[in-house]
Amino acid sequence: MAGHAAPRIIQTAAGMLNAIGLQNVGVEEYLEHKLPPMRRYPRCNVIVNVFGYTVGEYTQVIEFLNQAEGIAAYELNVSCPNVHAGGMAFGSDPVELEYLVRKAREVAARPLIVKLSPNVTSIAHMAHIAQEAGADAVSLTNTFLAMSIDVETRRPRLSNITGGLSGPAIKPIALRMVYETAQAVSIPILGMGGIVTPDDAVEFLLAGATAVQVGTASYADPRAVERLAKGLESWCRSHQVERVAALTGALDIPRGQ
Ligand SMILES: Cc1cc2nc3c(=O)[nH]c(=O)nc-3n(C[C@H](O)[C@H](O)[C@H](O)COP(=O)(O)O)c2cc1C
Secondary structure (H helix, E strand, O other), X not given: OOOOOOOXXXXXXXXXXXOOOOOOOXXXXXXXXXXXXXXXXXXXXXEEEEOOOOHHHHHHHHHHHHOOOOOOEEEEEOOOOOOOOOOHHHHOOHHHHHHHHHHHHHHOOOOEEEEOOOOOOOHHHHHHHHHHOOOOEEEEOOOEEEEOEEOOXXXXXXXXXXXXXXXXXHHHHHHHHHXXXXXXXXXXXXXXXXXXXXXXXXXXXXXXXXXXXXOOHHHHOOOHHXXXXXXXXXXXXXXXXXOXXXXXXXXXXXXXX
8 A cells, every 4th residue: 555645644732643644564474574573572572463355355355364373463453543444344333343243353364353443432332343243352543533734735634634642742632542442342452642651651550551662752762662562660669559451441530430
């Protein structure tokens, strides 16, 4: 996939707007050239983000990936807001989501994480549907549909006109969605959306996430993930928390609230 024409990334207040259009080299090229260097880090697990325009394409990509070694899990991207078909179209329709996840689960030889769209009325409901269709975990959130306009030219700043908003600007909303989803499912949740500091990560864990992901922060600081992993460790040490897992869902809601 060639992706969209530039400009496809715009900086916003406390965030970033992108419409990359899922540029990628395709699954065969990925397995030959992209996966091997990633496998050189023995302490790291590789989770492959999977996309297709149709159910058949999703399952075909998974079947290719099944044949490779060194992949820990698949993350089904049903939430990209920047493609004309597939992606968010699946993540925002309960019937389509259920069908796709069931078909993907049938072929996937590895754990299946379903990456959900925040551009729905109830992400918790969609998470429940994914769970019932066989998802082993859900990840949320993907980016929020958004746009930016240059008032001098009166033109949209992104060539795709609209894009997906990420970064600290979305954190409180993404956090609320993780919290609501944690009430609706029993499978693990991978939380994300604007995580920059160890405290941000702890918030997502307390809201019910089992693990967290970091996207936008890595654009500002390519070592953000390393810094966060170390920061989370020191946070746990200074708060007498023995295992990060102890934080999952450990939100303290005062009585009567
Ligand atoms: C430039 C860019 C590219 C992205 N590409 C993908 C993608 O290919 N698949 C996907 O599931 N999510 C993609 N995302 C969404 C992120 O993985 C993440 O869900 C979202 O940005 C919120 O987290 P963050 O605020 O830490 O970036 C992308 C985000 C950005 C900013």
